[in-house]
Amino acid sequence: MSADLSFIIFLVLRMAVAAAFVVTASIIAERSGPVIGALVATLPISAGPSYVFLALDHDAAFIAQGALASLPINGATIVLGLIYVVLAQRHGLAVSCGAAVAVWIVLASIIRMFDWSLTAGLAVNLVAFGICIPLLARYRHVKMPLVTRRWYDVPFRASLVATLVAIVVSTSGWVGPKVSGIIALYPIVFTSMMIILHPRIGGPPTAAVLANAAWGLLGFGMAIAVMHVAVVQFGSVIGLSFALATCVIWNLTLWWSGTRKRRAGA
Template sequence: MSFDLHFILFLLLRMAIAAAFVVTASIITERSGPVIGALIATLPVSAGPSYVFLAIDHDAAFIAQGALASLPVNAATIFMCLTYVVLSQRHNLVVSCGSAIAVWIVLASIIRQFDWSLTAGLAANLIAFGLCIPLLAGYRHAKMPLVTRRWYDIPMRAALVAILVAIVVSTSGWVGPRISGIIALYPVVFSSIMLILHPRIGGPPTAAVLANSAWGLLGFGMAVAVLHLGAANFGSAIGLSLGLATCIVWNLTLWWNGRRKRMAATTS
């Protein structure tokens, strides 16, 4: 088997594995409602496979450096969510989603110009989430109409993530860890939520899903920081495992806290 054919087959396998993650997460999200769906959407459904495959091809130093670039990009994602949530209350999909993605691209382009330390990346997240979470709070509750899945919904999400993985894996060798870390954190799941739900149920209910994701996205930023520290000190495998564990524990804590509040409100 030639080297090129081996590379293509291995790349297709990686894309298929990433797509399988998305399909599974999508099915769970659709059956769980907007709050649980938002928590699942902030798990590393797209970034996780990208980083796993990067770890196969590169050493721990590459992963640790990539995570440093990914950390401030997480702050750009919450501004993307805020942009969509506000605009979608009155505007159509093209305006609200297009503007949100444009905001992310502009912020990611600015982030790319700097060498980020862990402290600076954490500070960027704290400032961004400190500003955005209160602004998103008023949009978290909206009446959710019944959503009927269309045949192309899950394949489209799976294809978006598979394409992202293909781009990250095939370009990482020459763009380096910084650009790889930025591309790996492109918010594929949030983009697909906008594209799929907005035309079907409208802007405000779709915005409610993204608004509910703010706290989960904050935990995802913490997981990226843990990934950096873990990869830098203990290797890629431990770093990736610790990052995933951070996401899961954080989101389970959010779920338990929300459930406790609902039970307290019911009994009072």
């Protein structure tokens, strides 16, 4: 078997694994309502497979450096969410999603210009979430209409994530860890939610899903920081495992806290 054929086969397999993650997460999210759906959306559905496959191809130093670039990108993602949520109250998908993605690209381009430390990346997240979470709070509680899933919803999301994984894996060798870390954190799940839900249920309900995801996204940023530190100390396998555990524990804590508040208010 030639080297090119082997690369293509392994790339397709990796894309299939990433797609399987998305299909599973999508089914769970759709059956669990907007709050749980938002928490599922902030799990590392796309970034997780990307980093796992990067770890198979590169050493721990590459993953640790990529995580430093990913950390401030997480701050850019919550800004994307805020812009979409605000615009979606009055505007259609093209304006709301287009403006949000455009701002994310601009912020990612600025982030790429700097060499980031862990402290600087955490500071960016602290500022971004400190501003965005209070502003998003008023948009979280919206009556959700019934969402009828169409046959192409899950395949569409799966294809987007699989394509992102393919881009990250196939270009990592020549773009380096910084750009790989930025691309790996493109908010593909958020974007797919906008594209699928906005035309179907309207802007405000779709915005409510993203607004509910803000606290989960904060935990995702913590997971990236944990991944960087753990990869440096213990290697890629343990570092990625610690990052996943951080996301899961954080989101379970958010779910438990929300359930407790609802019961107390009942």
